[in-house]
Amino acid sequence: MLKTKFIWLNEKFIPWEKATLHLLTHSLHYGSAVFEGIRFYETEKGPAVFRLVEHLNRLFLSAKTMEMKIPYSRNQLSKAILELIKKNNLKSGYLRPIIFYGQKMGLDPRGADLNTAIACWEWGRYLEKEIVKVKISKFQRISSMSSEMKAKISGHYFNSILASLEAKKDGFDEALLLDYQGNIAEGPGENIFFVKKKILYTPKHGTILPGITRDSVIKIAKNLGYKIIEKDIKPKEIKNFDEAFFTGTAVEITAIGQIDKLKISQGKEGEITKKLKEKYHKITEAEEKKYQKWLSYV
Numbered sequence: 001m002l003k004t005k006f007i008w009l010n011e012k013f014i015p016w017e018k019a020t021l022h023l024l025t026h027s028l029h030y031g032s033a034v035f036e037g038i039r040f041y042e043t044e045k046g047p048a049v050f051r052l053v054e055h056l057n058r059l060f061l062s063a064k065t066m067e068m069k070i071p072y073s074r075n076q077l078s079k080a081i082l083e084l085i086k087k088n089n090l091k092s093g094y095l096r097p098i099i100f101y102g103q104k105m106g107l108d109p110r111g112a113d114l115n116t117a118i119a120c121w122e123w124g125r126y127l128e129k130e131i132v133k134v135k136i137s138k139f140q141r142i143s144s145m146s147s148e149m150k151a152k153i154s155g156h157y158f159n160s161i162l163a164s165l166e167a168k169k170d171g172f173d174e175a176l177l178l179d180y181q182g183n184i185a186e187g188p189g190e191n192i193f194f195v196k197k198k199i200l201y202t203p204k205h206g207t208i209l210p211g212i213t214r215d216s217v218i219k220i221a222k223n224l225g226y227k228i229i230e231k232d233i234k235p236k237e238i239k240n241f242d243e244a245f246f247t248g249t250a251v252e253i254t255a256i257g258q259i260d261k262l263k264i265s266q267g268k269e270g271e272i273t274k275k276l277k278e279k280y281h282k283i284t285e286a287e288e289k290k291y292q293k294w295l296s297y298v
């Protein structure tokens with residue numbers, strides 16, 4: 001991660017080195033923070049943030065779930081984000097807004113200061129390889145009976161971290177988690193799609209974080225004339241699919257070449273995956289008029 005000059009903290013631009021916290025920060029101990037991961041891309045008209053409105057909407061939904069009252073409006077945070085990119089003089093990169101409680105011990109967060117911070121940095125490829133090998137995790141995805149799955153809550157990520165560590169220890173690039181009913185849910189930080197005969201299949205809402213990239217891919221694919229089916233998918237069905245790929249802000253669209261021992265698309269990037277990926281990149285780089293509404297320029 002490359003250090004930048006400024007971090008935005010409670011309305012002030014502070015130097016990167018000064019963005020430190022007390023050891024007894026509530027959110028550090030209990031995972032009581034909500035956050036977003038957003039990318040911005042280089043375009044001919046300068047840096048543009050991809051689907052900023054939708055990311056801020058999700059941040060406010062996550063905060064509401066945790067009964068946090070963000071003391072800023074969406075408009076204020078949007079302005080802060082664009083200004084932060086400008087002040088850090090970045091062309092493209094990743095943004096991390098986070099709402100977290102300050103110093104307080106004991107689970108009840110009430111009474112602790114609520115902080116709002118935004119960091120940004122340059123961030124290239126999230127998964128090292130272009131085509132990834134995936135391991136079905138022994139850890140089950142937390143379910144909608146344990147939390148609000150539409151919210152991006154820091155505490156949820158213990159589950160993702162355990163699955164990632166397990167997959168990497170076993171020589172895979174990424175994990176795939178099943179839900180409590182044995183259906184395919186998602187990766188530790190990605191949604192998953194399968195392709196068969198020009199139809200896209202993806203796990204329905206329930207135990208997944210409904211990704212903004214997932215939503216973008218569904219809309220792009222529909223516009224390209226593909227059919228999308230959101231349904232329960234069991235691991236035994238994987239062998240019937242022609243292609244598979246992950247979607248997420250960090251991974252964008254990443255082809256899956258293997259799940260456990262099973263090769264998919266002969267370990268290569270599938271044709272439809274490639275087509276969607278190319279379109280996605282054109283959109284984020286503002287080369288597609290139709291999707292201009294997804295970009296917020298700095």
Ligand SMILES: Cc1ncc(COP(=O)(O)O)c(C=O)c1O
Pocket residue numbers: 037160186187188189190191208209210211212213214247248249250
């Ligand atoms: C668990 C999980 N699923 C899916 C995603 C993909 O979501 P998005 O496309 O909004 O980045 C993420 C990343 O935020 C995630 O952490």
